[in-house]
Amino acid sequence: MRFPGLGEVLFFATAEGARDILTAPSAQCRAPLPNPIEPVVGPNSLILLSGEAHRRARSVLTPPFRGELMRHYVDLIAEAACDQIATLGPGDRLLVGEAAQNITLDVVIRVVFGVTDRARRSEYSRVTTQLLRSGSAMLMLVPWLRRDVAGRGPWARLVAFRAQLDRLLSEQIDERRGSGEHGSDVLGLILDATDDEGNVLGDDVLRDQLRTMLAAGHETSSTSLAWALHHIHRDDGIRVRVIDELASAATPADIATLPYLGAVIQETLRVHPTVPIVLRRLTAPLTVAGVACSAGDVVGIALPALHFNPDIWTDPTAFNPERFLGPKPSPFQYAPFGGGYRRCIGATFAHSELAVSIGTIMKTLDLRSHEQGKPPRAVPRGIATKPSREIALEVIARR
Numbered sequence: 261m262r263f264p265g266l267g268e269v270l271f272f273a274t275a276e277g278a279r280d281i282l283t284a285p286s287a288q289c290r291a292p293l294p295n296p297i298e299p300v301v302g303p304n305s306l307i308l309l310s311g312e313a314h315r316r317a318r319s320v321l322t323p324p325f326r327g328e329l330m331r332h333y334v335d336l337i338a339e340a341a342c343d344q345i346a347t348l349g350p351g352d353r354l355l356v357g358e359a360a361q362n363i364t365l366d367v368v369i370r371v372v373f374g375v376t377d378r379a380r381r382s383e384y385s386r387v388t389t390q391l392l393r394s395g396s397a398m399l400m401l402v403p404w405l406r407r408d409v410a411g412r413g414p415w416a417r418l419v420a421f422r423a424q425l426d427r428l429l430s431e432q433i434d435e436r437r438g439s440g441e442h443g444s445d446v447l448g449l450i451l452d453a454t455d456d457e458g459n460v461l462g463d464d465v466l467r468d469q470l471r472t473m474l475a476a477g478h479e480t481s482s483t484s485l486a487w488a489l490h491h492i493h494r495d496d497g498i499r500v501r502v503i504d505e506l507a508s509a510a511t512p513a514d515i516a517t518l519p520y521l522g523a524v525i526q527e528t529l530r531v532h533p534t535v536p537i538v539l540r541r542l543t544a545p546l547t548v549a550g551v552a553c554s555a556g557d558v559v560g561i562a563l564p565a566l567h568f569n570p571d572i573w574t575d576p577t578a579f580n581p582e583r584f585l586g587p588k589p590s591p592f593q594y595a596p597f598g599g600g601y602r603r604c605i606g607a608t609f610a611h612s613e614l615a616v617s618i619g620t621i622m623k624t625l626d627l628r629s630h631e632q633g634k635p636p637r638a639v640p641r642g643i644a645t646k647p648s649r650e651i652a653l654e655v656i657a658r659r
């Protein structure tokens with residue numbers, strides 16, 4: 261396929277192709293540039309770096325997302341979900357896409373940026389929403405549109421919102437540094453971290469990485485949450501089984517480890533891999549699934565095609581969480597978070613976020629779908645693919 265800015269990309273959809281791409285060493289690949297996300301994240305973003313600079317940045321940014329630290333975050337995630345549904349009662353409708361957007365944005369603001377004060381959180385929410393909306397697909401894909409026309413136009417708006425968010429982030433960073441107590445949220449852990457040469461992140465780099473986590477971690481989790489709630493409420497068998505399992509979970513930390521709910525999330529990400537392509541630009545020749553590729557070529561995994569490949573999956577079009585309760589697929593058959601040296605740093609976090617958000621909503625509200633007819637399609641939105649229309653669930657009762 262031809263891609264704006266990248267030229268021809270050679271896609272693979274077999275486990276063999278995925279294995280050859282995901283195990284290619286970092287010395288043999290670069291991040292394919294230009295990346296449409298660049299205006300939002302900035303030049304120091306982990307997503308745009310390659311080689312040694314990428315390795316060093318990952319060594320600072322991955323530790324806050326280690327599995328054992330999730331216990332610091334799950335209560336904040338549950339609070340974000342509770343706040344979002346606090347006023348809903350019988351007869352009301354839960355608009356799934358809108359609720360998912362609000363919850364996952366609130367989670368980034370509380371857990372990654374470490375903002376606790378309510379008024380400040382709404383200020384962050386306003387500015388981040390405007391920034392993410394201003395990065396329209398056209399502006400992201402066509403670099404020559406990135407021009408300021410006498411202080412007006414879409415580019416000027418994006419730059420202004422980014423500057424507003426940076427002012428908020430700078431205040432937050434200065435406050436944390438000034439207090440001497442960095443805290444146990446992601447910002448706090450990054451402020452404490454040093455790379456293997458003992459350097460802490462400079463403020464410019466830190467702000468670019470915080471905006472990266474916003475851009476990479478908000479829309480992706482939000483669309484996955486919307487799809488998961490959609491599938492759970494489309495099938496009464498799945499809904500009832502999730503509710504039964506939730507009865508055994510007393511705390512958000514318990515919810516995060518429930519096996520059936522975990523399988524529902526994995527199946528959601530199989531059917532709707534919200535980041536549908538994983539790309540590498542080769543800097544040396546590489547044979548991918550028997551195809552000789554040259555230095556300079558861009559190769560990719562088409563995740564929807566891999567995840568529906570009938571040689572790998574039985575009855576691939578069926579939504580069936582059970583398939584994840586048995587033997588695990590290999591990381592080359594199932595790769596919603598990519599893999600290898602660039603695997604998503606937020607994968608474990610996203611899984612906990614989805615489980616705790618779904619669990620908190622379903623423990624609080626008894627919901628039903630009245631959807632009939634064709635299910636929504638997946639359509640591109642920002643860096644993720646989301647449902648083509650809003651999904652509404654009716655609130656039957658508060659539990």
Ligand code: HEM
Pocket residue numbers: 306307308318372472473474476477478480481484529533534535537538539596597598599600601602603604605606607609610
């Ligand atoms: C369901 C939610 C999510 C999905 C489906 C997802 C998916 C992905 C995928 C496919 C990649 C590319 C990996 C590769 O090239 O091999 C990626 C990279 C990345 N993700 Fe996620 N992601 C999610 C949530 C998050 C969250 C919550 C964060 C952080 C808070 C995050 C941060 C990142 C970063 C920083 C990268 C770039 C890694 C690098 O280039 O080294 N993601 N993600």
